[in-house]
Amino acid sequence: MSVSLRAFDEPGVVSTLYERSNMRGGTSAHRRCRVGLVVANRAIVAAIFGEDAAMVLMEKVEKRAISFLGAAGDVVRQGADGVALILHGDAGFGTWGATRFIEAALRTIAARPVRYGDVDILPELSAVTEEGAVAPRRPSPQDAVRIASYVGAMADAARLAEAMGECALFLAWHPVVACGPDRTLLHYHATPHLPDTAGASLDPEDMMRAYQRIGMTELLDSHVVRLTIERLRKQPELRLACSISAASATVSAWWESIFAALRSAPQVAARLIVAIDQAAPFPSIAQAVIFADRMRGLGCQIALANFGAGQTAVGHLPMLAPDLVIVDRIFLRHVSGAEALGHLVGLARNYSSIVLVDGAETKDHMRRAEAAGASGFSGREAGAPRLALLTDVPTAPVSKPPAAIPAETSLPALPRPDVRRLRRGIAVAVCLSAFLWWGLIEMVRLIA
Missing domain, CATH: 3.20.20.450 (EAL domain)
Incomplete structure (x- = not known):
């Protein structure tokens, strides 16, 4: 089913879509669509602010992902810097729906900073689906600018x-x-x-x-x-x-x-x-x-x-x-x-x-x-x-x-x-x- 981006802007709306998909019956309710989200700056955050800050960042990303999906799917941690969004049914997926779903997930999860002590940190997200729709590549920790510059830029x-x-x-x-x-x-x-x-x-x-x-x-x-x-x-x-x-x-x-x-x-x-x-x-x-x-x-x-x-x-x-x-x-x-x-x-x-x-x-x-x-x-x-x-x-x-x-x-x-x-x-x-x-x-x- 086709879903507008506005619908995805509200936490838990994906659950409603999932329920509607189930009520229609058919095999679509048994499909499992997966989107992987990678917090590309987790290692940089750990190097600059400490492992505790990186842990808080990942926990907040996971909580926001759970709120975003609601009962429509599961959120599973993937390694040190990733989470997987597993959506049951075909709510919003397909060639058109998958890309719009990814955008909504990125905006919902990454648009607001995470508070750690007196520091605000933005999660730098990349996304990939099983079909291979990849968001732009992000710099690795080795390519990051100097620590002082990064800290100031993150605050701004x-x-x-x-x-x-x-x-x-x-x-x-x-x-x-x-x-x-x-x-x-x-x-x-x-x-x-x-x-x-x-x-x-x-x-x-x-x-x-x-x-x-x-x-x-x-x-x-x-x-x-x-x-x-x-x-x-x-x-x-x-x-x-x-x-x-x-x-x-x-x-x-x-x-x-x-x-x-x-x-x-x-x-x-x-x-x-x-x-x-x-x-x-x-x-x-x-x-x-x-x-x-x-x-x-x-x-x-x-x-x-x-x-x-x-x-x-x-x-x-x-x-x-x-x-x-x-x-x-x-x-x-x-x-x-x-x-x-x-x-x-x-x-x-x-x-x-x-x-x-x-x-x-x-x-x-x-x-x-x-x-x-x-x-x-x-x-x-x-x-x-x-x-x-x-x-x-x-x-x-x-x-x-x-x-x-x-x-x-x-x-x-x-x-x-x-x-x-x-x-x-x-x-x-x-x-x-x-x-x-x-x-x-x-x-x-x-x-x-």
Whole structure:
């Protein structure tokens, strides 16, 4: 039977589904579907906070899993860092139901921190079913960042998780305008904010870095995308963008309810821009290509942010084929970056018709963006961010109408990576890298 994610959000609802499945009779009530949950950071927690903390973490995960399943199944410990959810009957399972069930389990069990003494710890969960639907791989304890950094990041991430659960996290909307005298509004770009005790707001980049360090970017990113979709539903005149980390650009269980929401509302998807932030590396460029194609297939547009900085690789352009490219702000803020900005904008225009520049804080920055040939810019010169509900604001028309999306009752199979496209992209990337390096060397020579 098909079950909505909303139903799984309440503890014990799975039990009701199980009872309904039994009442229908048949052999389905005797099937046993299994989902394994691995607490990927148990060893890290034990190394930093002690074995007692790791034990408390595992006990809390097990209790939450039991509450989540209710009488619909059993929860069994699997080794030192895993639990198995064994569901009797076929409540919610199948190609579509299993992935939605996994997402609900992850959100219910991992979204809230576990208290140990005066420390809040988020369980870092991975999931696998007998059919082999695996959540993104997580870093091993040997790959963890230094202890001091991890402790600070965990504290920030736990605080953010509490805020998301209490609806205290809000979005600020930054205008993005076209170059030229009219400064036509292209769209608004969302950034998450959390007020601190003094009434100020924590830096959204610090929030993202905290989740990157503990390997749980999907928890924050999927929440921000969900809030953006809600705003698009309320205001059909708007076109909005939001950022996700490159570490989240994988087709995982965390995105299933969002895919379903966009599939059911193509008019909303057509006004959503998902910007992939390259401050962190892609876990898999092949998975990122699948994720981008999946979002585009639902009607969204894909932007590649922080181009020219962070973990940027020129080869990502032909592989991801973004609808928009956002050049990093560093090239506006340094006079020596003016010529490099022109090179980057020209390079990006080979793969995207819309190239934006971030960080235009002054009129001089705006003029540099225009001189470089950018389509538009964001920053203080584009306008102050809005915190209240946006109303009566003009927006540029959507550049391309969404393709008709047939109504589906089941999730389509994930597309395989286009190997020829990847190989072609790598070849082009090598040539473009050589060209870019030549341009930078010439620029340095001229300056010298």
